Amino acid sequence: MNEFTYYNIPLHLLSAYRQERLVVRTDDPAALAAALETEDPERIAGAQIVALDADSEPLNAWAPGLPLELILRDPAAEFPHLYRHTNLLDNHPVRAIIPVAPGFGKAVKVAVSLDFAVRLEVGQPESALIEEMAVVLEFYLHQSTVAQPIEYFHGALQGFFHGEPVSLWVLQDDDPQCLRYVTDEGVEQPSRRLVALNANVAPDAGLEAWIAQVLAAGEECQGCEFLRNCGGYFKWPRRDYDCAGVKRLFGYLRDAAAELRRDLDVRST
Numbered sequence: 001m002n003e004f005t006y007y008n009i010p011l012h013l014l015s016a017y018r019q020e021r022l023v024v025r026t027d028d029p030a031a032l033a034a035a036l037e038t039e040d041p042e043r044i045a046g047a048q049i050v051a052l053d054a055d056s057e058p059l060n061a062w063a064p065g066l067p068l069e070l071i072l073r074d075p076a077a078e079f080p081h082l083y084r085h086t087n088l089l090d091n092h093p094v095r096a097i098i099p100v101a102p103g104f105g106k107a108v109k110v111a112v113s114l115d116f117a118v119r120l121e122v123g124q125p126e127s128a129l130i131e132e133m134a135v136v137l138e139f140y141l142h143q144s145t146v147a148q149p150i151e152y153f154h155g156a157l158q159g160f161f162h163g164e165p166v167s168l169w170v171l172q173d174d175d176p177q178c179l180r181y182v183t184d185e186g187v188e189q190p191s192r193r194l195v196a197l198n199a200n201v202a203p204d205a206g207l208e209a210w211i212a213q214v215l216a217a218g219e220e221c222q223g224c225e226f227l228r229n230c231g232g233y234f235k236w237p238r239r240d241y242d243c244a245g246v247k248r249l250f251g252y253l254r255d256a257a258a259e260l261r262r263d264l265d266v267r268s269t
């Protein structure tokens with residue numbers, strides 16, 4: 001654990017985490033604004049609204065600049081609620097966290113059209129969802145109106161373009177070196193993805209050691225051409241997950257970065 005480690009906690013556990021850096025999640029924005037009024041703003045790294053039908057107005061002018069995230073649970077049903085939170089953008093960077101579930105593409109398009117950044121909450125997608133992800137990736141790569149990043153596509157594309165890959169553990173805010181996720185019941189996990197992880201690695205060993213010894217220790221990951229871009233992310237929680245689809249998406253991103261590089265080289269000659 002390092003000095004930048006933060007805890008993602010539910011609001012009702014605030015009193016138990018008085019010293020740590022925090023991301024606080026709640027379904028009651030008014031209660032959040034009131035509860036954090038007396039907190040040291042330096043240790044609040046962000047806040048998450050987990051109920052999109054909640055009134056976020058109390059957060060509009062509260063702690064300007066504080067990053068906020070809108071958590072969707074059922075993207076196909078909840079995306080219309082995104083419209084009611086656009087005022088937050090006046091004072092905050094706001095990101096919509098959209099699970100890769102059937103119909104999520106519509107939610108992504110609405111979110112970016114409203115100027116929200118997006119992070120896809122991706123599990124271990126089966127083939128139908130891979131196809132939907134491919135459509136969203138195409139939209140992200142080729143739709144000129146997309147002005148906001150869609151993670152993890154954006155970070156992965158940058159990694160390919162600059163030849164400096166960043167693993168999905170980092171891009172997806174799941175880095176076990178930087179995050180402790182505290183469940184609503186108060187159970188601490190290294191991240192949401194690593195439930196019931198029983199790893200014999202020093203907590204401060206560094207993400208590279210975690211990836212080599214635990215997260216991507218399997219044979220397929222060690223031989224994978226996208227190991228440095230992924231870090232074994234898609235082998236959790238099920239180790240027998242078939243990565244063919246996600247490798248295809250990584251391939252599209254790699255090709256897009258190469259094309260971008262070629263275009264820039266042509267323009268500069």
Ligand code: SF4
Nearest residue numbers: 221224230232234243
């Ligand atoms: S794409 Fe699959 S095989 Fe490759 S590093 Fe990621 S989890 Fe491992």
